[in-house]
Amino acid sequence: MTDRLIIFDTTLRDGEQSPGASMTRDEKVRIARALEKMRVDVIEAGFPVASPGDFEAVQAVAKAVKDSTVCGLSRALDKDIERAGEALKPANSSRIHTFIATSPIHMKMKLRMEPDQVVEQAVKAVKKARQFTDNVEFSPEDAGRSELDFLCRVLEAVIDAGATTLNIPDTVGYNVPEQFGSLIKNLRERIPNSDKAVFSVHCHNDLGLAVANSLSAVMNGARQVECTINGLGERAGNASLEEIVMTVKTRRDIFPCNVDHLETTQIMNCSRLVSGITGFPVQPNKAIVGANAFAHESGIHQDGVLKSRETYEIMRAQDVGWSANRMVLGKHSGRNAFKTRLKELGVEFESEAELNEAFGRFKDLADKKHEIYDEDLQALVTEANIEAGNEWLNLVSLRVCSETGETPDAAITLRLNEEEISAQSEGSGPVDASFRAIEKIIESGCNLQLYSVNNITSGTDSQGEVTVRLEKGGRIVNGQGADTDIVIASAKAYVNALNKIMEPVERAHPQKGEV
Numbered sequence: 001m002t003d004r005l006i007i008f009d010t011t012l013r014d015g016e017q018s019p020g021a022s023m024t025r026d027e028k029v030r031i032a033r034a035l036e037k038m039r040v041d042v043i044e045a046g047f048p049v050a051s052p053g054d055f056e057a058v059q060a061v062a063k064a065v066k067d068s069t070v071c072g073l074s075r076a077l078d079k080d081i082e083r084a085g086e087a088l089k090p091a092n093s094s095r096i097h098t099f100i101a102t103s104p105i106h107m108k109m110k111l112r113m114e115p116d117q118v119v120e121q122a123v124k125a126v127k128k129a130r131q132f133t134d135n136v137e138f139s140p141e142d143a144g145r146s147e148l149d150f151l152c153r154v155l156e157a158v159i160d161a162g163a164t165t166l167n168i169p170d171t172v173g174y175n176v177p178e179q180f181g182s183l184i185k186n187l188r189e190r191i192p193n194s195d196k197a198v199f200s201v202h203c204h205n206d207l208g209l210a211v212a213n214s215l216s217a218v219m220n221g222a223r224q225v226e227c228t229i230n231g232l233g234e235r236a237g238n239a240s241l242e243e244i245v246m247t248v249k250t251r252r253d254i255f256p257c258n259v260d261h262l263e264t265t266q267i268m269n270c271s272r273l274v275s276g277i278t279g280f281p282v283q284p285n286k287a288i289v290g291a292n293a294f295a296h297e298s299g300i301h302q303d304g305v306l307k308s309r310e311t312y313e314i315m316r317a318q319d320v321g322w323s324a325n326r327m328v329l330g331k332h333s334g335r336n337a338f339k340t341r342l343k344e345l346g347v348e349f350e351s352e353a354e355l356n357e358a359f360g361r362f363k364d365l366a367d368k369k370h371e372i373y374d375e376d377l378q379a380l381v382t383e384a385n386i387e388a389g390n391e392w393l394n395l396v397s398l399r400v401c402s403e404t405g406e407t408p409d410a411a412i413t414l415r416l417n418e419e420e421i422s423a424q425s426e427g428s429g430p431v432d433a434s435f436r437a438i439e440k441i442i443e444s445g446c447n448l449q450l451y452s453v454n455n456i457t458s459g460t461d462s463q464g465e466v467t468v469r470l471e472k473g474g475r476i477v478n479g480q481g482a483d484t485d486i487v488i489a490s491a492k493a494y495v496n497a498l499n500k501i502m503e504p505v506e507r508a509h510p511q512k513g514e515v
Contacts (some may be wrong), residue, residue: 329373
């Protein structure tokens with residue numbers, strides 16, 4: 001009998017720390033529901049003390065999720081823990097995840113605390129968290145660069161204080177698999193009360209080793225892995241949930257644990273949803289969820305797969321959600337089919353008015369393209385949420401002229417605080433002309449850092465999904481837009497980014513505060 005591997009998803013917390021990947025409360029709830037449908041064990045919904053918006057998002061996820069455990073992050077501070085406990089009150093099952101740095105460089109340079117003070121603070125934090133829930137996780141931040149003897153001392157103390165999960169993070173992605181696996185093994189063997197807690201790992205991908213390090217830890221006794229959809233996260237990202245899960249499932253012959261409780265057919269739905277909401281496209285050759293993950297170009301490979309899939313495929317595409325349960329809708333599809341399919345994708349409407357508005361958008365899209373797939377529906381709902389949040393700036397109309405031998409020009413009308421303003425500009429191309437026309441009105445002073453176009457589905461009538469990344473004063477945001485017309489999608493994305501960046505947001509970062 002093998003042990004169950006606990007999957008702890010931190011897309012909504014650590015994933016959101018990717019520059020420009022911020023999510024609204026409703027978007028977090030949509031993703032949480034999709035994760036719950038996958039039967040993810042723990043969903044880390046956010047860092048409640050960071051801002052009122054973060055608190056409300058964690059609280060909303062706690063209310064919406066019924067089957068998975070909902071977790072909130074907190075530093076080893078009373079105010080953080082109390083805020084997390086308050087946000088998690090509505091949850092059927094809650095966990096508080098508290099942490100403090102334990103590496104010499106972090107203790108000296110960031111915390112400015114002595115080792116004895118760090119142990120005392122860690123114990124105090126765990127005891128405080130136990131006042132709100134019996135499910136308490138403790139992380140020694142930068143464990144990968146911490147001294148082993150001190151790490152053992154801290155972890156033994158927090159277990160005695162009531163911690164039920166010990167998460168060992170490779171905070172800066174410094175470790176290599178053999179070294180990290182050995183660390184987990186040594187901790188389990190050297191800590192006298194290690195059998196009273198579940199060992200967990202949280203690996204970053206700075207050297208491209210997050211998944212390898214996590215799996216090495218699992219082979220050495222870790223029974224929880226913290227990961228994110230599409231590997232989203234700070235810097236180079238986190239361990240990829242889909243890669244962790246499918247490796248353990250596919251290589252059940254060597255792993256001493258299983259993920260049989262997970263509904264892996266929901267992986268693709270989660271991947272597309274996170275990509276659409278954050279504006280971070282999935283690279284075609286990404287394992288499991290990339291467009292080429294199950295594609296075969298070589299004639300020899302194609303011949304082998306046609307004769308027997310196992311010759312070149314080690315897992316079935318259907319097992320992760322490729323082509324499984326895909327319902328194609330069109331302009332003759334009714335309201336009930338539309339509502340039912342969105343519910344299956346984790347989208348439910350709070351009112352009849354919201355359903356009617358979304359159905360109207362669906363009909364408009366159906367007039368432009370013959371077949372509408374799940375990806376189109378997810379983009380449609382994401383765009384509807386974007387426009388619902390646009391309080392001061394909206395795209396009213398856009399006319400672009402582009403022809404051979406002539407300089408492209410664009411005429412645009414925006415609604416700015418209920419007033420319609422128009423402008424016209426030339427540019428090196430239709431998109432450039434459109435952006436210049438917008439800037440004639442807004443004069444934002446932003447720097448364009450990224451412009452990316454992806455097709456949502458195949459075919460010449462596919463919707464184009466555009467991501468625009470803007471920077472101003474050190475703040476970075478992503479804007480998204482979708483349309484069958486790429487230029488219109490581009491203008492929508494630029495306007496969406498402006499709505500975000502021109503609105504000041506005060507938000508604390510979990511790893512930058514001092515104890």
